[in-house]
Amino acid sequence: MPKVKMPRKSTNIDMTAMCDxxxxxxxxxxxxxKFKPDEPVTVVTPSSINTTLLPDSDVLLxxxxxxxxxxxxxxxxxxxxxxxxxxNTQYKLGLDEKEMRNFVVGASVGAQIKDLKQYLSLSEExxxxxxxxxxxxxxxxxxxxxxxxxxxxxxxxxxxNKVKYCIKADNQTPYPKIKEILDTFxxxxxxxxxxxxxxxxxxxxxxxxxxxxxxGHKK
Numbered sequence: 001m002p003k004v005k006m007p008r009k010s011t012n013i014d015m016t017a018m019c020d021x022x023x024x025x026x027x028x029x030x031x032x033x034k035f036k037p038d039e040p041v042t043v044v045t046p047s048s049i050n051t052t053l054l055p056d057s058d059v060l061l062x063x064x065x066x067x068x069x070x071x072x073x074x075x076x077x078x079x080x081x082x083x084x085x086x087x088n089t090q091y092k093l094g095l096d097e098k099e100m101r102n103f104v105v106g107a108s109v110g111a112q113i114k115d116l117k118q119y120l121s122l123s124e125e126x127x128x129x130x131x132x133x134x135x136x137x138x139x140x141x142x143x144x145x146x147x148x149x150x151x152x153x154x155x156x157x158x159x160x161n162k163v164k165y166c167i168k169a170d171n172q173t174p175y176p177k178i179k180e181i182l183d184t185f186x187x188x189x190x191x192x193x194x195x196x197x198x199x200x201x202x203x204x205x206x207x208x209x210x211x212x213x214x215x216g217h218k219k
Contacts (some may be wrong), residue, residue: 006155010050021190036100036194043063043064043065043066043168043169043170043173044066044171044172045168045170045171045196045197046168046169046171046197046198047197047198047200048195049168052194054166054194054196055164056075057075057076058075058159058162058163059074059075059163059164059166060072060073060074060149060152060153060158060163060164060165060166061073061074061108061166061168061196062145062165062168062169063108063110063168064084064165064168064169064170064173064177064178064180064181065135065170065173066170066171066172067135068135068171068173068174068177069110069133069134069135069137070110070135070136070177070181071108071109071110071135071136072108072109072110072136072146072148072152073107073108073109074152074155077104077180079154079155079156079157080103080104081100081153082152082154082155082157083103083154083155084100084103084104085100086154087101087113087116087147087149088153089197090115090151091114091116093113093116093121095116095117096116098121099117099121100119100120102120102121103116103120106120107124109136110133110134110135111132111135111136111182112134112136112137112144113125113144113147115132118130118132119132119133123199129219136148137182138177138181138184140180140183140184140187145181145184146184146187146188147182149165149184149185149188149190150188163188164194164195165185165192165193165194166193166195166196167181167193167194167195167196168195168196169195169196175204195204195208
């Protein structure tokens with residue numbers, strides 16, 4: 001019995017609707033994405049052959065510029081929200097929702113606690129003009145650096161054991177300022193600190209050089 005030849009049908013698919021969806025999603029992400037704000041201070045860190053990478057989360061970062069000004073930052077908007085709410089309550093700062101939001105989504109903070117309300121109400125350029133970016137006081141009499149450490153720890157919740165304390169200092173930062181910072185951590189019984197540096201090539205033939213070569217091949 002002869003086979004019946006079925007007529008071929010077109011396999012063309014109208015992609016117009018799919019393209020519309022793709023462009024809508026692209027537009028949404030372009031409008032909704034917020035890039036990380038620029039840091040208020042630039043530092044040139046010293047070099048080392050250490051290949052350990054700075055963690056992406058659970059980090060309390062203290063940036064110190066060449067003039068010795070200290071700036072505080074931490075990851076995670078929910079944790080930043082808890083920190084600023086605790087500071088607002090403890091020090092009776094009177095922050096409004098906009099000012100707290102500026103802290104939550106903002107960059108590093110380098111001001112005295114008493115100036116936080118005015119600091120968070122201004123733009124970065126206005127802060128410089130007003131002279132509010134003097135850095136967090138590190139002297140033992142003031143104790144504000146210790147307060148940022150304590151409230152940063154409290155904002156971590158149950159993840160306190162995972163916290164990494166990192167110091168990112170300029171290679172021209174005066175040593176007495178670094179000593180004040182280290183003494184503050186010592187008083188808090190925090191012995192393990194991470195110093196942020198630039199990676200340089202280790203001397204050829206050393207174990208560190210071989211480790212760098214192995215890491216490069218894996219990439």
